[in-house]
Amino acid sequence: MSFLIRQTLIYAIPLMIVALAGVFSERSGVINLALEGIMIFGAFIGVTFVRILQAAGLFQAAQQAGNWLALQGYLLLTLLAAAVMGAIFSLLLAFAAINLKADQTIGGTALNLLSPALVLFLVRIIAKQNTLLLLSGDSATWFMIKKTMLGFDKSAELGFLGETFLNKVYLTTYVCILIFVILSVILYKTRFGLRLRACGENPQAADSLGINVKKMRYAGVTISGALAGMGGAVFAITTANCSSSGEVAGFGFLALAVMIFGNWKPLNIVGGALLFGLFKCIAAAYSTLDINGDGVYSLAELGLNANFYRLLPYIITLLVLAFTSKKSRAPKAEGIPYDKGQR
Amino acid sequence: MKGFLKKDGTRSVLASLLSIVIGLLAGSVIILIVGLIDNRISLNSAWEGIRLVLFGVFSTGRNAAGALTFGFNPANFGNMLFRATPLIMTGLSVAVAYKTGLFNIGAAGQYLAGVCATLFIALSIPSSVVPAWIIWILAFLGGMLAGAVWGAIPGLLKALLNINEVIACIMTNWIAANLVTWLFDISKLKNVTEGTKTGYIYKTTFNGVATPKMGLDKLFPGSQVNGGILIAILFAVLAYILMEKTTFGYQLKACGANRHAARYAGIKDKRNIVVSMAIAGALAGLGGTLYYLSGNTEFFWSTYQSLPGEGFNGIAVALLAVNNPVAVIFTGIFMSLLDIAGLQLTNLTAYNEYITGIIIAVIVYLAAFSLVIKLWLAGRKKKKEAMAAPVKGPAAPMPSITEPKGGGETPAEPKEEEKEAQA
Numbered sequence: 001m002s003f004l005i006r007q008t009l010i011y012a013i014p015l016m017i018v019a020l021a022g023v024f025s026e027r028s029g030v031i032n033l034a035l036e037g038i039m040i041f042g043a044f045i046g047v048t049f050v051r052i053l054q055a056a057g058l059f060q061a062a063q064q065a066g067n068w069l070a071l072q073g074y075l076l077l078t079l080l081a082a083a084v085m086g087a088i089f090s091l092l093l094a095f096a097a098i099n100l101k102a103d104q105t106i107g108g109t110a111l112n113l114l115s116p117a118l119v120l121f122l123v124r125i126i127a128k129q130n131t132l133l134l135l136s137g138d139s140a141t142w143f144m145i146k147k148t149m150l151g152f153d154k155s156a157e158l159g160f161l162g163e164t165f166l167n168k169v170y171l172t173t174y175v176c177i178l179i180f181v182i183l184s185v186i187l188y189k190t191r192f193g194l195r196l197r198a199c200g201e202n203p204q205a206a207d208s209l210g211i212n213v214k215k216m217r218y219a220g221v222t223i224s225g226a227l228a229g230m231g232g233a234v235f236a237i238t239t240a241n242c243s244s245s246g247e248v249a250g251f252g253f254l255a256l257a258v259m260i261f262g263n264w265k266p267l268n269i270v271g272g273a274l275l276f277g278l279f280k281c282i283a284a285a286y287s288t289l290d291i292n293g294d295g296v297y298s299l300a301e302l303g304l305n306a307n308f309y310r311l312l313p314y315i316i317t318l319l320v321l322a323f324t325s326k327k328s329r330a331p332k333a334e335g336i337p338y339d340k341g342q343r
Numbered sequence: 344m345k346g347f348l349k350k351d352g353t354r355s356v357l358a359s360l361l362s363i364v365i366g367l368l369a370g371s372v373i374i375l376i377v378g379l380i381d382n383r384i385s386l387n388s389a390w391e392g393i394r395l396v397l398f399g400v401f402s403t404g405r406n407a408a409g410a411l412t413f414g415f416n417p418a419n420f421g422n423m424l425f426r427a428t429p430l431i432m433t434g435l436s437v438a439v440a441y442k443t444g445l446f447n448i449g450a451a452g453q454y455l456a457g458v459c460a461t462l463f464i465a466l467s468i469p470s471s472v473v474p475a476w477i478i479w480i481l482a483f484l485g486g487m488l489a490g491a492v493w494g495a496i497p498g499l500l501k502a503l504l505n506i507n508e509v510i511a512c513i514m515t516n517w518i519a520a521n522l523v524t525w526l527f528d529i530s531k532l533k534n535v536t537e538g539t540k541t542g543y544i545y546k547t548t549f550n551g552v553a554t555p556k557m558g559l560d561k562l563f564p565g566s567q568v569n570g571g572i573l574i575a576i577l578f579a580v581l582a583y584i585l586m587e588k589t590t591f592g593y594q595l596k597a598c599g600a601n602r603h604a605a606r607y608a609g610i611k612d613k614r615n616i617v618v619s620m621a622i623a624g625a626l627a628g629l630g631g632t633l634y635y636l637s638g639n640t641e642f643f644w645s646t647y648q649s650l651p652g653e654g655f656n657g658i659a660v661a662l663l664a665v666n667n668p669v670a671v672i673f674t675g676i677f678m679s680l681l682d683i684a685g686l687q688l689t690n691l692t693a694y695n696e697y698i699t700g701i702i703i704a705v706i707v708y709l710a711a712f713s714l715v716i717k718l719w720l721a722g723r724k725k726k727k728e729a730m731a732a733p734v735k736g737p738a739a740p741m742p743s744i745t746e747p748k749g750g751g752e753t754p755a756e757p758k759e760e761e762k763e764a765q766a
C-alpha cells in the first residue's frame with residue numbers, strides 16, 4: 001500500500017504542479033498549450049544542470065563525505081535552474097500572445113514543436129544518442145531519501161506513515177506540495193492574485209480600474225513557464241530516472257486535461273492529479289502491485305492485457321470530462337488577445 | 344504590380360515566404376552557434392551544415408576529396424515526393440477542420456487509426472484468394488473509414504457535450520496510440536521472418552499489395568516514390584472544390600466564422616462540426632494509409648509512448664498554407680524537402696535531422712502572428728501612400744480607407760504609382 005501511494009505521488013506531483021502552471025496562465029487570459037513543450041525543455045535543463053554539477057565533481061565529493069544534505073541542495077538548485085529557464089522559454093509565448101496578439105493555440109503549438117526538436121538536436125550532439133543520461137549513477141543513487149539518511153537503522157520499522165512518507169521518497173514531492181499551497185493562496189487571497197484573475201475574466205474592466213493587463217498577463221505566463229519548467233525537471237528526476245529524451249510521455253497535455261477537469265481550481269486539480277496518477281501508477285506497475293500486502297497480486301491475476309491499463313487513464317479522463325463539461329467554466333477572456341479599444 | 348501586391352492572397356504568400364526565410368535563417372544560426380560552442384565541430388563543418396540545410400535536396404554526397412557535392416539527385420527528389428504524401432494529407436486534415444473553426448490537433452491519432460486499419464486489411468486478406476488490387480482498394484477505404492471514425496469522436500464530444508476539441512483530440516491521440524499497440528501486440532502481423540529489426544509489422548508487399556508506381560519510379564530512379572503523391576494531390580483539389588465551390592463547404596465555413604450566426608441562418612451547426620471532423624479524420628487516416636500501402640515502409644507498432652510526427656507537422660503544413668487546400672500541396676512538399684535536408688545533415692555531418700523540426704517550429708511560431716506580418720506588409724505600403732497623399736489633394740484619404748480590403752482599383756491608384764516611381 002505504501003508502495004502504491006509513493007508511486008502514485010511520483011506520477012501525480014508533476015501533473016499537479018504543471019496543471020497549476022496552466023491555471024496561472026489561463027487565469028490571466030492566455031491559453032498555454034505549450035505546457036508540454038516547456039516541460040520537455042525543463043526536463044532537459046534539469047538533466048543538463050545535474051551533468052554540469054557532476055562534471056565539476058561536486059556530487060562525488062558530497063557522497064564521499066556522506067553529506068546527503070548537500071545533494072538535496074543540488075536538487076533544489078536543479079529545480080531552480082529548470083524553473084528559470086522554463087520562465088525564459090515561456091516568454092516566447094508571452095511575447096507572441098500579448099505583444100503581437102497572435103493566435104495563442106498556434107503559438108503554443110509552435111513551442112510544442114520547437115522544444116522536442118531543439119532538445120533532441122542538442123541531446124544527439126552532446127550524447128551521440130537520443131537519450132541524455134547522467135554522467136554517472138541515476139536519480140536513486142543521488143537524490144532518493146532513504147531511512148538510513150534520516151538516522152534510522154536499516155532494519156527499523158517505521159510504520160505505515162513512515163514507510164510511505166519518509167523512506168525512498170524524493171524531496172521534490174514536498175517542495176512541490178509546498179509551492180502548490182503557497183501559490184494557490186497567492187492566487188486566491190492576495191491583491192496580486194485577484195488582479196491576475198480579473199485579467200482573465202474581464203480585462204477591459206480590470207484596465208479601467210488601473211490594472212496593467214499586459215503586465216499581469218506577462219506575470220501569469222512567466223509563473224506558468226517557471227512552474228512547468230520545474231515540473232519538467234521533477235518529471236525527469238523522479239519519473240524518468242534522470243533522463244531526457246525530447247518527450248515527457250505526454251504529461252504536459254495530461255496536465256492540461258487535469259486542469260480542465262479540475263475546473264481551473266487548485267483543490268479540484270489535486271483530486272484530478274491524484275486520480276490520474278493512480279491510474280498511471282497502476283498502468284506502470286499493475287503486475288507487481290500487492291495492495292493489502294498478503295502476497296496476492298490481484299490485478300495481475302485478472303489477466304488483462306498490459307495495454308488495457310495503459311489505455312485506462314485517457315479513457316477515464318474523457319469520461320470525467322464528458323460528465324463534468326456542462327459545469328466546466330473556463331476563464332471568460334482566455335484566448336482573446338487584449339485590445340484596449342474593445343469595450 | 345501595385346494591385347497585385349495589395350491582394351490579400353499575395354500578402355499571405357509573401358508572409359509565408361517571409362516565415363520560411365526567417366525559419367531557415369534561424370536553423371542556420373543555431374547550427375553556427377552549436378558549431379562555435381562545441382569544439383568537436385569545426386567552423387568548416389558548421390558551414391557545410393548550413394549549406395545542407397539550405398540546399399540539402401540537391402546534395403549528392405561527398406567527393407573523393409571529402410568536399411560536399413551538389414547537383415540534381417533524382418533519389419532525393421523522389422523521396423521528397425514520397426514523404427510529402429502523408430504530410431499533404433494531414434495538412435489537408437488540419438486545414439479543413441480549421442475552416443470549420445476547429446483546431447484538429449488529433450491528426451496524429453487519426454493517422455494511426457488509418458495505418459492500423461490499412462495494415463490489418465492489407466495483410467489479413469490472402470492475396471492468393473482475392474486479387475491484390477481489390478485488397479488495395481479495401482485497405483484504402485478501410486484506412487479512410489477508420490480515420491473518419493477517429494476524427495468523428497472528438498467532433499461528437501464537441502457538438503453534444505461541449506468538450507473542447509483540443510483536449511478531446513489529445514486524449515483520442517493517446518487512446519489511439521495505446522489501442523494500436525494493443526491490437527498489433529495480439530496480432531499475427533509482427534514481422535518475424537526478417538530478423539534484423541524487432542518491433543516492426545510486415546510490409547504490405549509481403550501480401551503482394553502495393554500502390555502502383557504510375558511511372559514515377561522511372562522519373563526518379565532509386566527513390567521510394569509511388570502513385571500515392573498523385574492521389575494526395577487529387578484529394579487536395581477535391582478538398583478545395585468541396586470547401587470553395589459547394590454549398591456544403593460554404594455551410595462548414597459559415598460555422599467556422601460564427602457558429603451562432605450560422606445556426607440562426609438555419610445551418611445545422613452540430614452536424615457540421617461532426618462531419619467536418621470526420622472528413623478531417625478521413626484525410627489524416629489516408630495519410631497513414633498511403634504511406635504504408637507503398638509497400639516499402641515498415642510500421643513500428645509499439646507506439647504507445649510517442650505519437651507519429653506527421654500529425655503535428657500537418658498543423659505546420661496547414662498553417663503555412665493559410666489553410667488553403669491547394670497551397671497545402673506546396674507547403675507539404677516544402678516540409679518534406681526540409682526532412683530530406685535533415686537526413687542529409689545526419690548522414691554527412693556531425694549535426695542531425697532534428698534541425699528540421701526546429702525550422703518548422705519557427706515557421707509555425709511566425710504563422711501564429713502571420714496576421715501581424717500581413718498588416719505590417721500592408722502598413723508599409725499605406726505609409727508610403729500617406730507620404731504621397733498630400734500632393735494628391737482632397738481625394739487622397741479615400742483609397743487608404745478602402746485599401747485594407749484589397750480592392751486596389753480606385754482611380755487614384757495609378758497616379759500614386761507614378762509618383763512613387765518618380766520619387
